[in-house]
Amino acid sequence: MDSGDQFEQLKQKFAPALQFLESRGIPLQALNIQDDRLLVRAVAPSEQVRDEIVEQFRRLDPSLDQVHPDIRIDSADSVGSTGQSSVQR
Numbered sequence: 001m002d003s004g005d006q007f008e009q010l011k012q013k014f015a016p017a018l019q020f021l022e023s024r025g026i027p028l029q030a031l032n033i034q035d036d037r038l039l040v041r042a043v044a045p046s047e048q049v050r051d052e053i054v055e056q057f058r059r060l061d062p063s064l065d066q067v068h069p070d071i072r073i074d075s076a077d078s079v080g081s082t083g084q085s086s087v088q089r
Contacts, residue, residue: 003033010038014067017056024049034068041070 010033011018021028021042026049030041040057044050050071057069 006036007033007038010066014038014040014057014060017053017060017067017069020056021053024053026053030070037065038067039070040067041072043072043074045074047073 011031018028018031018040021040026042026044028040028042030039032039042053044053050073053071054069057064057067061067
């Protein structure tokens, strides 16, 4: 199977989880094949939302063998007025 076919098959398989992202207003940053898995990259507004998103993918693939949900948390709330995050040393 070529990568285009694999991509379309995985997109169809994970369509409910992708629709969940869309319904929450979370745009995809990346959606492609990486290491024979569907890479889904997005930024969630909170850890709770990230966990909900990952759970949607786990319902379709409990071991996450066919998908890599790379969902990061938007840290805009933790960034100071300078636009830079603070790092303590």
